Amino acid sequence: MSLIKMSIIFYTYLILIYFSQISLALDSISQSIPLKDDGNTLVSKDGTFELGFFTPGSNSQKRYLGIWYKKIPIQTVVWVANRVNPINDSSGTLTLNINGNLVLTQNETIVWSTTTKNSLGKKQVNPIAFLLDSGNLVVIDQKEAEKEKKSYFWQSFDFPTDTFLPEMKLGLDFRTGLNRRLTAWKSPNDPSPSDFSFGLVSHNNPDGYMMKGDKIFYRSGPWNGLHSSGSPQVRPNPIYEFRFVFNKDELYYTYSLKNSSVISRLVLNATASVRNRYVWIESAKRWEIYTSVPLDLCDNYAICGAYASCVISDSPVCQCIEGFEAKLPRAWNSMDWSNGCVRKKALRCEDKEKDGFVKLSGVKGPDTTYSWLDERIGLEECRVKCLDNCSCMAYANSDVRGEGSGCALWFGDLIDIRNFAAGGQDLYVRMDASELVEHVNVGSHKKKGVMVAVTVLLAVAALSGILILAWCYRQKSSNNVKDKSEFIINEDQYSGMQVDDGDLPVFNLSTIAKATNNFTVNNKIGEGGFGPVYRGILADEVEIAVKRLSTSSGQGLNEFKNEVKLIAKLQHRNLVKLLGCCLEGEEKMLVYEYMPNSSLDSFIFDKEKSELLDWSKRFDIICGIARGLIYLHQDSRLRIIHRDLKASNVLLDKELNPKISDFGMARIFGGDQKEGNTRRIVGTYGYMAPEYATDGLFSVKSDVFSFGVLLMEIISGKRSRGYYNQDQIHNLIGYAWKLWKEGRAIKLIDKSIEDTCFMSQVLHCIHVSLLCVQQNPEDRPGMSSVILMLVSDFELPEPKQPGFFSKDSSETESSTSKHLLSSTNEITITLLEAR
Template sequence: MYHSLTVDHIMGFSCCSNLFFVWFILFFYFLQVCISIDTITSSQFIKDPDTLLSKDSNYALGFFSPENSTNRYVGIWWKSKSTNIWVANRNQPLNDSNGIVTISEDGNLVVLNGQKQVMWSSNVSSIASNTTSKFSDNGNLVLLESTTGNILWQSIQQPSDTLLPGMKLSINKRTGKSVKLKSWKSPSDPSDGSFSSSIVERRNILEVFIWNETRPYWRSGPWNGGVFTGIDTMVAAYYNGFQGGDDGEGNINIYYTIPDGKVFLFYNLNSQGILDEKSWDEEKKEVQVTWTSRKSECDVYGICGAFARCSSLSTPICSCLKGFEPLSIQEWNRNNWTGGCVRRTPLQCERVINKTTTTKKDGFLKLHAVKVPDFGEGLAVTPDICRSLCLENCSCTAYSNDAGIGCMSWTGNLIDIEQLQIGGLDLYFRVSHAELDSGGNKTIIITISVIIGTLAISICAYIMWRKNSAKLWHSIKSTRITNNNAFRLFYKGGTSEVHTCDNVNGELSQVKLHELLLFDFEKLATATNNFHLSNKLGQGGFGPVYKGKLQDGQEIAVKRLSRASGQGLEEFTNEVVVLCKLQHRNLVRLLGCCVDGDEKMLMYEYMPNKSLDAFIFDPSKNKLLDWGTRYKIIDGIARGLLYLHRDSRLRIIHRDLKVSNILLDDELNPKISDFGMARIFGGREDHANTNRVVGTYGYMSPEYAMQGHFSEKSDVFSFGVLILEIITGRRNSSCCDNEHALTLLGFVWIQWKEDNVLSFIEPEIYDHSHHKNILRCIHIGLLCVQESAVDRPTMATVISMLNSEVASLPPPNEPAFILRQNMLNPKSPEENESINNVSITEVYGR
């Protein structure tokens, strides 16, 4: 028994020893995998899934698989594999997980597959076999000669699709060899795509281009030694520290640096040919786009053809330069502008060549703040000499000057001119003297007509004023006495602390109330039968809305400010300010207002069919709106928004666009209402921030709801939600009863990805003959609700998409707010309930 016990103990000890030995070996194996080494030698290599870390652990070199792919690649990333910045074997993927990165017998850095086949090599010829690879703290992988430390090869000289700080885009003037970015084929395929980005230096002018195969797709405008003059955000010495020029060895370089302590920032050329500036968000542990080369259609190279200017703020976006007309009117009217424009009147030199005589010389007209055309030539002369040289050269069609570049001149066609909102250069283009004369004559004619018209109107107004002065003065005086101080200042065209708030600015702050019809309280009380409950149309955050009938039989809707309302004079004033200056068939018309002591009321045209939500969310009425009617409503809302954003004399951001704020007239035409939250932009403004977030959750864009940042793209997001609600017949915030359910956006997105759109289309509207059109509208809606504002289309683009059956649409990214709002943000920073003008709707938390 003693012997048996001893053997058992020995066997137990032996098992424990073996187990300990196994754990010991495994410990050192995993330790080897996780150690932050930064060197590769012939004996020290990395194997899938090992990683090589820079000393600061910000960069990593290792194996990864792109989204929706099982292929393995060796790449470099910043903190996260989703932020991949360089790929070694991008055109030779590994099909197994046995790949290694090592130094080969010939001294090159190589990637081998499981069969020891070379899938990628640094491919340096005539090197010693004694080499080492080091991974630096700036994400650069280098191959060094071990004895001398000389750099034989480095990854920053062979970039993939990403430009890092210190990495150079370059071209050698003698050999033509260039270092450029090459896009991925798709987000799941790193192989060479169709797009590339490189610098071009010709005729002493340096620019950055994006190419679609061999065709130009985008360009930066000339480099002046500090900024690219065709990029409107580069208005001064750029904060990223861009540098460029000849290095004295025949190389032309462009690169940028980031000061120590600044946020990590890089430039990525994506598979769609768009160059994005991205920065790392340390809190969210992800990258965010801070600038993009494609903000509008005008960023596409030569979209308007020759002698035309592209402006994203105009409709249509292309217009011929003064003195020019479309080459083909038919194509131009179909929004195909690539044919460009031609001169209306021949130049003087052309007349001389044609043996006709003239004594009047050609001249120049000025375009202010534009991206100057392509194919310019740089000359080191003064502006005066620049003008003279161009004027004396019959082939010179335009010139421009910049302190950093000098004189630039163009011969032949002027291609790719873009109107910038800020920055840019002044361009002087050549026209015949007849065009200069016509401009002067038109000015004189217009001036004389204005003077005569003003005199006539003044005389008529004086006669009418004398005739009705007593009655008019009594009415205005009565109203003035009863107004409170803030409103009285507003009436006089002055300003007040309330009036110059976040909602109102620009020239509308000078609007006069006598431009509107002023109603007295007694007249409105009579029209609404003393605001009888039977005339009540609805209740919103502003207060109740009543139907009224004036003595002449005109029906009106009266919105009465409730004393208990969280909204007050500010929203009331804002709506008067906005609507009295706007006229469009898809905007509700403000007829007048009333201010009598504490009473404040607005009078609108009466909408007999109330609001859109009364139809699409009511099972008993949704059958009344077939697909044709719903499409007409979508198109009408889009045109109303385009008018607000671009076509009106003032640029308006609505900020509370939702289905209950779309009213329907007797023919079911849509009219956008409720401008109490609207913001007016003046000058060249296109976005703003606010500390007071107002509107309705479920329709708010993420950048507005979370950061208070709003722009036209905020309304585009709301419009996208509207489209999906109209098509599905479901509310965004309550499409399902489950507390943890997806929002409508999340539900539609998942079904869209699974190609199951029939599961969410309103059955009452679906017909196979409309399938393609409905599908297109869903696609547009998803494009509008993308999380990043820069990815969303403008309303001009939306209308073009809605009315074009041939134009292909880009794939949408995942929308914002996939989960219901009560899951994401149970307590809002500040939420004003919607103001429902003329409908009774159930209140939902959004």
């Protein structure tokens, strides 16, 4: 071959490479440059998003024009143009005409196009289409493209499909009549619109509705300044910033990402009838669900009917508001709550002095279809306005930030109310004053009231003296007396064998004995601090686990009562389910759903079984435990501190999903309570937060500390206590802190997961663990922030020194020691300062 021919071939090759790179690097479409279905795509400037033709699924031949994430290996489509009219071959072409309209054709037949409105008020001279780094496909005059403030002729963000991206607006533009709402795909392989949608509705007090056809499926609740009142868990946090705008021009909701490294999207799913918020985990190469709605039964629209509140932890979940009763008692008692409740006593509107209001705290505001909003006035003026209108049934602050501001009034029946343990807002419901003890007019009985008050004060003083003497005697006579107030249930709340807990079944001793083969050793599957645990099979073939309270346990009775009352009210996929209890003679037993894979500690601390938990499964377990704690701390009706979170108290079902168990030590907090104090320290050595072990102070941050320890155990496969190196560091957290400071945290990783883990993700989790076990509670993140940290790759703050313990009571003279009660035995532990 001649030198000339070789040169021609070489330069031809370079030219082909050059033009192929140009085609792959396109970030715009003009009148002269169309986009064809020949493998060419339009890519955003930073390479995040890509526009092109795709086929959903492997069995379809249909072609769609869509936008997806370019850098994510799992094709994730966020927008589809021709949802209704797919193309049956690869003849599709996207062009931009002189009027600035995008036109999609199949063999010159139009299958989809835009309708451009010239917002500049003049002829479009040189339209051009860009795919922005946000995933927004826009058409703009080329002269406008370089301006800081751009005016688009058309943008895909105004016509979303099933996905809500950061910076996108969801809502209405009153100037143009545009209504931006999400509509789910019919199925994972069919982008055509389903009947499942979500959007905002412009009542005088706007609300968000998820619809199935023309029926409301879920309602988000009115915006209260921080979040939708029906989604208290979606609040400002280290990743997201939310914004709600309502004025004469627009009504919309949007969110942005504070950290550009986070990839997140919100998707409407018709198959599962949910709205999921996802975060991309780069190290694991998968999407992780951060939040979902509907969350539970109480999220179903108007499940309890009018004037009733849904309380997920109650049984039944629907409860009439104070002053109301079931409209149809027989149907109500049969769990048909659709007819709701009616007033026990009618209102007397002609005399507004005869009406008053009952305060409901921590609720989702009622349906706002018949509501009125005025952000200029305060709560007292709002109350007066409601009293002045016979149709007004309730009022509330429209903005709960700070001391509260603004006014929202509700007219007609109050529908779709639910209670939250944390979040929500106060709602004042109108009723006859005779139904309100706190509003009774006692003016004519003023003197009598004073006499009663004096009598009560004297009685209280006398009683206080008696109690003080009794306390002194009690302290002198016994050092082992239990402080029963540390538990949710008091002794006088529980008598004999009666369990006043609604629908919680009470099993006969003979039934339990038969199910467990008379508690034979072969049926024994574990031993807890309060007694053995047995496996059993009921007559209907249901497998159960029976926790039998040991008669020799000095601390088990109150914990048993505590667990019965508390866990019966909790419902979450990551909490163990209580099926019933048995109280007969000296026997006290709890009956749980059976967990075939026992507890987490039986896996991670066993050399052979630990091989069954690869990193992916361990990470799922970590996130499941975190979600269970979030439910306890903020999503359930009751704010609950577990106080004894550890590996042996995390059970695993047959799919190895984690379920938090053993609520004998748990405490309930009131809506505004942040911290508790106890003289009786209960828990397990190695998991207790330092402020709890030394001063008896506990809060949600105590559970966060325990979670941090547990997280480190799952990563390392090592128990929290033990000797770890020649420096005589006595526990895992101390060892982890030493390695972290030396830049050798990788040595913590369990060898059984080294081949299956993503090193960067595991190190990220170690970092999160150290943030959870910091010495000061104020420095530790809340569990909602913890789950965000776990599922995101954004940069974390540097951890401060942890609080950790030693069994050695002869450490330094400056060490502080305190006698503690473990959940398994009594042990003296010493708080050490970090080295």
